[in-house]
Amino acid sequence: MKDTRTVGEILSSQGISRRGFLKFCAATASMMAMPPSMVPAVAQALSNARRPSVIWLSFQECTGCTESLTRSHSPTLEGLLFDSISLDYHHTLQVAAGSAAEEAREHAMQENDGSYLVVVDGSIPLGNPGYSTIAGISNVDMLKETAAGAAAIVAVGTCAAFGGIPHANPNPTGAVAVSDIIKDKPIINVSGCPPIPIVITGVLAHYLTFGKVPELDDLGRPTAFFGQTIHDRCYRRPFYDKGLFAETFDDEGAQQGWCLYKLGCKGPVTYNACAVSKWNSGTSFPIQSGHGCFGCSEPDFWDSGGFYRPLSATTADVGTLAGVAALAGAAAGAAIGRMNRSHRARAQARHEKLTIDDIEES
Amino acid sequence: MSTSLERGIRTWVAQIDAPIASFFTSCVHCGICADACLFFTETGDPKYTPIHKLEPMRRVWQQEYTFWGRLAKRLGFSKPVTEDELKEWEPLVYDSCTLCGRCSMVCPVGNDITYMIRKMREGMVAAGYAPEGLKAATSRSIRIGSPMGVRLPALQAQIKAAEAETGLTVPLDQEGADYLMLLSSAEIMQFSEIISAVTRIFDEAKVSWTLASKAFEATNSGMQIGSSDLAAQLVQRIVDAAEALKVKYVISPECGHAYTALRWEGPNLVGRAYPFKVIHILELLDELRAEGRLKTDGFEDQRVTFHDPCQIVRRGGIVEPPRNLLNMVAKDFVEMEEHGIMNWCCGGGGGVSANERADPIRRKAFDRKKHQLEGMGVAKLVTACSNCRNMLEEGLEDNHLDEDIEVVGLAEMLAEHLAVSNRADTGESTSTAKE
Amino acid sequence: MNERIVVDPITRIEGHLRIEAQMDGDKIAQAYSSGTMVRGIEIILRGRDPREAWAFAQRICGVCTLVHGLASVRAVENALNYEIPPNAQLIRNLMIGAQYVHDHVMHFYHLHALDWVDVVSALDADPKATSDLAQSLSSYPKSSPGYFSDMKKKLKGFVESGQLGIFANAYWGHPAYKLPPEANLMAVAHYLEALAWQRDVVQLHTIFGGKNPHPNFVVGGMPSALSLESGEGATAVNITGLQKVKNIIDHMRTFVDQVYVPDTLAVAGFYKDWGAQGEGVGNFLTYGDMPATSMNDPSSYLIPAGVILNRDLSTVHEVDMNAADEIQEYVTHSWYDYENGKQTGLHPYDGETELNYTGPEPPFKQLDVNQGYSWLKSPRWKGKSMEVGPLARVLMLYATGHEQTRELVNMTLKTLDVPVEALFSTLGRTAARTLETKVIADAMQGWYDQLIANIRAGDTRTFNEALWDPSTWPRNARGVGFMEAPRGGLAHWIVIENEKIANYQAVVPSTWNAGPRDAEGQPGPYEAALAGHRLHDPKQPLEILRTIHSFDPCIACAVHVSDPDGEELVQVKVR
Amino acid sequence: MTETEFLNWVRGPGMQIALAVFIVGMVYRVLENYLIGRKQSLAEPRGSEWTHGVGTMWRRSFTRAKLTTRGYVTLVAGYIFHIAFLVTLFFLAQHVEMFRSLLGFGWPALPPLLITITAVLGIAALLALLAHRLTDPVKRMLSDYQDYLTWFLTFFPLITGFLLINRVGIPYKTLLATHILSFELLLIAIPFTKLSHIITTFISRWYNGAIAGVKGVQS
Amino acid sequence: MSTPDGLHDIAIETHSDAGAYPATGNDLPILHEIRHALQRLAQSGEKTVIDLQAIPMAPGEEERILQLLGRGEVSATIDALGPSEVRETAFAGVWTVYHRNTNNEVVGKFIEITHCPDLLHSQPEDIATGMAQIRETLAELESKQSGDQA
DSSP states (O other), rough: OOOOBBBBHHHHHOOHHHHHHHHHHHHHHTTTTOOOOGGHHHHHHHOOOOEEEEEEEEEHHHOOHHHHHHTTTTBBBHHIIIOOOOEETTTTTTTTTHHHHHHHHHHHHHHHTEEEEEEEEEEEEEGGGGGEETTTTTTHHHHHHHHEEEEEEEEHHHHHHHHHHHHHHTTTTTTEEEGTOOOOEEEEESHHHHHHHHHHHHHHHHHHHHSSOOOOOSSSSSHHHHHHHHHHTTTTHHHHTTTOOSSSSSSSSTEEEEEEEGGGGGGOOOOOSSSHBTTTTTTOOOOOOTTTOOOOTTTTTGSOTTSSSSSOOOSSSOHHHHHHHHHHHHHHHHHHHHHHHHHHHHHTTOOOOHHHHHHHHO | HHHHHHHHHHHHHHHHOOOHHHHHHHHOOOOHHHHHHHHHHHOOEEEOOGGGGGHHHHHHHHHHHHOOOOOOHHHOSSOOHHHHHHHHHHHIIISSSOOOOHHHHHHOOOOOOHHHHHHHHHHHTTTTTOOHHHHHHHHHHHTSSSSSSHHHHHHEEEEEEEEHHSOOOOOOOOOTEEEEBOOOOOHTTOHHHHHHHHHHHHHHTTEEEEESOOOOBBOOOOHTTTOOOHHHHHHHHHHHHHHHHTOEEEEHHHHEEEEEHIIIHHHHHSOOOOOSEEEEHHHHHHHHHHHTTTOOOOOOSEEEEEEEOOTTTTTOEEEHHHHHHHHBOOOSOOOOOOOGGGOOSSSTTTGGGOOOGGGGHHEEEEEHHHHTTTOOOOOOOEOHHHHHHHHHHHHHHTTTTTTTOOEEEHHHHHHBBOOOHHHHHHOOOOSOOOO | OOEEEEEEEEOOOBOOEEEEEEEETEEEEEEEEEEEOOHHHHHHTTTTTTGEEEEHHHHSSSSSTTTHHHHHHHHHEEEEEEEOOOOHHHHHHHHHHHHHHHHHHIIIIIGGGGGGGHHHHHHHOOOHHHHHHHHHOOOSSSSHHHHHHHHHHHHHHHTTTSSGGHHHHOTTTOTTTOOOOHHHHHHHHHHHHHHHHHHHHHHOOOOOOOOSSOOBBTTOOSSBBOOOSSSOOOSBBHHHHHHHHHHHHHHHHHHHHIHHHHHHHHHHHHHOOOOOOOOOOOOEEEEEEEEEOOOOOOGGGGOEEEEEEETTTTTTTHHHHHHHEEEEEEEETEEEEOOTOOEEEGGGGGGOOOOOOOOSSSSSOOOOSSSSOOOEEEEETBBBBBBBBBOOOOOOEEHOOOOHHHHHHHHHHHHHTOGGGGGSSSHHHHHHHHHHHHHHHHHHHHHHHHHHHHHHHHHOOBBBOOOTTEEEEOSEEEEEEEEEETTEEEEEEEEETEEEEEEEEOOOEEEEEEOOTTTTTOOHHHHHHHOOOOOOOOOOOOOHHHHHHOOOOBBHOOOOOOOOTTTGGGOOOOO | HHHHHHHHIIIIIHHHHHHHHHHHHHHHHHHHHHHOOOOOOSOOOSEEEEEHHHHHHTTTTTTOOOOHHHHHHHHHOOOHHHHHHHHHHHSSSHHHHHHHHHHSSSOOOHHHHHHHHHHHHHHHHHHHHHHHHHHHHHHHHOOOHHHHHHHHHHHHHHHHHHHHHHHSSSSSHHHHHEEEEHHHHHHHHGGGGGGEEEHHHHHHHHHHHHHHTTTTOOO | OGGGGGGOOOOOOOOOOOGGGOOOOOOHHHHHHHHHHHHHHHHHHEEEEEEEGGGGOTHHHHHHHHHHHHOOOOEEEESSSSSEEEEEETTTTTEEEEEOTTTSOOOEEEEEEESSSSGGGGHHHHHHHHHHHHHHHHHHHHHHHHHHHO
């Protein structure tokens, strides 16, 4: 049984006025990081949008992404569940377990073939199919099988988007991202460890509203949320520009809200919406609470040279290197130096005395 | 490759040392040395840029002493030095460089370019590339004993004249004298007044000195042409004579390169330290002054300036003595704008004056000195190098300034003002008196 | 019939858990618990900067999102003997407390409740009667007939849409559901309320830690500088932020007192029979946590450390986390190898393991339980299987004479009219979780007051820089960082050599509880608790879910790998 | 290679390679020169090699000569460039952090505004020097490809650094990686080009001073 | 320990100069933006909406902006999917619109430069619904009346 009512109809059936609908659209547009002038377009689109079926697959994950989803205040998870989508498979939230759960997934796939949305959190291990299984099925098989009939895939979290922590060196399980396996479907990468709650719901809302993939950057992330660096929008940016940096976590600079660059903040190279939308209903974000940005929405951020090392600092261990290099240079230099010296000595030995006759003859 | 070219290159290989390698490594092609070279400043031709004059030797260094150069040479990527290049470079190295050392003073990375040119000439001459005039002068030096062909009789004639003039004996080959005085051929031939002058001064200061018949010539064409082998022969003569006469000091006369050749290069050329000391005439005079043994009378009434001979001052290290001495006799002594170790060369040092081919450019380069003198209002231009003196006189004449400015040797000027003591008072004979 | 019932995935938990139950008729003869996912975080941690370990370790789990970060930070601090400022300790306590309250409430409503609450049955509820019921239980304001009427209407619309989403294919109408429609409707309403409530209360983490899930910590204190010069301030922890923390604590306590505790008691009243099954192993372990002063002063812990054996509350045994012969891990039935054979047990400092999947090639139907059958290891204390978690803690508090706990436990037993033995059960575990939530929520107020007192006294230190620079460290150091995570005792062991991590081991609550059999064939608590359950319908294994959920499994945490030969493993680096 | 991998590479392996090449190359280069050797002068010295050698190492940073206009262009622009380069290299806070990571210690930084102004002056000076090199007959004659290559390698870090501080359009991550890479390229180029003068100039100055010093003159 | 309601009285030593106060400096640009928008409104009647959630804010900065804008004569509360507050600022034509969801969490913050925010207008759809309801009510009443008469 498929719900064919549009979001507009669902809302009006709940007795929500057009004013309420417009407000809903305004909040939705804001949350999707769209300019207010787009509100009429959002309203138009939402009037026609239908509740899509969503299948959420959890692979090598920590459930942090799902937890983040539950923190979204706009739209709320309950709003999403009741009004906007049909979340037909989701380990952490669904009631059914075991074979009943698997049947729900298969049912949703059949019922909505070609139109359902697959959300993936967690990476997929390729090292051995036994590294991660659900119902005895390896992750890679389940992903391929589920993705086959999907309209699009949303890779939620850095693990699904870029491999994340399992992919970090030495990647013991051979973990890869969704995009490494699925090549023939549109994939939206919603990175972050976890992603900002309203960014997850914002991307889902965008897909629901417009029925298509939003504009993406070269890493497959929606530019509406990942278009600018944290540093670009950081309220501490003026301190960076003035060269005022906190030196430690509770010095005067830290208490004054000075820039955390020296404490290793990766804001300048991290594309995410933390500085604008902030976390948990706009309460704060890591930098506002005194800890530098990890760069968690960026690929390979776990191996990007240390969370407490300033961005400009080298990550190379150079102590021994310098010694070894100096020794190597000295050895090579000594060798060639000796050659040079004997080259010169030979030339001096072969020197024929210049006589006045030589001069007169020339 | 011709054997001579090969010989030249081998000479460079033998001559290049750690400082030269360091200098070539450091050069940043800033071209500031050009501004220090009067041949550039007066012609504006970039080829006179000092560091450029070393290009062939630089390539030899690169190809023989650097890793990449050796590799490139082995792989055939490097451009070998050719006869044509040496031919092209010969005038740059000999005609338009007086080894004055001014470029070495301005190089921001500290390159002693003059030191390099000196070595550059070693290879050039070994390869057979040296100007005819300089070759001839060298030939005369070796074969006759003096670049100008001055032989002992000519000196003896001048000694006679001096003795007649001063009434004093000019000691020759006096064994056991403290000082062996050398002369340059220009002094013997053109500025023989100097003989009288030193005779009188030494007499007055009671200096025990002598001339040597076997080694009266101080100049060293071998060094100018750039051959250490020949330069060594010439130095050896002086060393032999000084040893034979058992002198304690050898006095280098008012001649620039002679001082460098004998004082600084000499021991290295002959391969051992001297058993005597080399002292420049100005140093000696200044010592005498300091000791009160040199007293002067009266002052020059005209404005006087001093032309620092490059090899004596900048590259010889004798900066204060001429000034001390000048101040004894000149009330209106003024310095040129750039003086002392930053003075401009007369244009004829380093063998350029012996090289007729260089005459036009040398004369052009004299403009630098002319500009220096302009507006100074000096009547006397004192110097302490007979070659400078020659060049200055000629240059002033070329520029029709000889009427206004007289060129004078410093020792000579001192002699003119020498305060003669009353011999009767002391009752002693002079050191030059025959025993 | 002696069939094997397989429940995979076990849903409404953290991570990937598979239960296989060997049936004896309709009764479970033996149960086998299998963690089916491995990531190898401990391999990844090797060679890294110990100061960064917490961020990696924190990603072990996003549900109990701070516990691994904090255990890791404490491990490094313990290894380096690194003292932290009192404010940092108080802030950590507040964050742990918030984690408890948040996590337990979410577990109860969103992960556990639907084992007891029939959503479809709620459609038959009378809103007025529901309102009466709600008002009889608590003074919580959202209890009007209109409120429940709206709720019912919304639910009706949802069910009628045909797209049940997360509620699809559930065991609605299963005879084990015993709540009347009104209780079901009230519970569904609170399910949604709790969802909104939790969004608010996690903001305590956001203020101090910058975000949730995965708030930030720092070795040596807290990274959240206090900015107090004006009402607005320069950091999140300013006067406004602290006021908000205060409001959140009030909000937490209100919800726990007015909704969570009454609901637990109300629901439990209908399921008293579950007070007699699902016990487990009868041994309980706590590490202790939430110090009033410092982790070095166990006497100041709110929750004491100790071991209770065989339900014997009269004797509390001491635990030495550094003793090589106390805590050990076995891999006899796990997909790992030990160098000296799979029969030996190893203390975490010496933890040495090799990833070796010997299970059936996927897709598979059934595991071979005679071999390795889980990515979880089997931790043992002096060779004994131990249960950790809320029940262990409440028992420990009870056994050590914690006044409030005793009152709460006695009140609960009295209200439900069950014997004290009912504690050792599925129901007891769930009730214990509720009770300790109240204990901790109440304690938070004290920590907050102390923090404000310190600030008022002019102490704004939150971080100790003394040992921040790794060059100040000894060449070799090792330490254990432990805490009471919501799911039970959690400890990370770290070995530091030359400023880098040489070995890292996490033994986590769900490894204690969900681990497979050990060398001697002793089952883990899950396995022991499930044995003897009768299943009404093997196709609808609701009974299994109830007991498993009562432990609040957290499997991603539980799976761990540490492999000295990690380099030899397949390295697939795409992109 | 993604942006992140690029950045990670230049911050780690790239920096390692660059430093290794720089150190190996410079130690090698200095020894290659030094070990050719030189004859100790047998002439009786008038002054000390060491006093004058060391004196010239410092003294030669200031010119004594009156120069022509072309000389002053080189001199003034050269001073500005060198000072600007050193100030930006050593006193921008971000760079101090880089040195701290390399050396284990740091020093106070200067305000970014000052650094920005300095960098602009440095960039202007470098542009002037390039224009001068292209127009001045002496410099043009002396120049080969290396002079333009080294000019670019020096200009590159300055201009990328300037853009980085001022965030002109280009994505920060790419720009930062490029900036670090440009510094590494510069480091690598030093031993193989005239840029080795950053070290050898002090050796050359010493020799110059020593040669003159023996004669009692401070060169 | 007194209750922390008196937090503002906490005697904490302050150690900052006002000049170093952290600010993104967004208040000025916003005011400029508002000025231009007002100009457009006056000239062509064009409306402008500024989404405050799309602008990064330092702690307390939003409050400062609102303080700058001040409070005008009109304020309204709309109860639709949670409360919304519409308020005219001290500058006529400049409105602040705050949307909250049913859990009272702020879901949208806007500054609108317009004669009257759209949300205050009665919407045609709602009017249509209202009309239908009135008709229905009338019909009911009338049929009741006629029924009474009958």
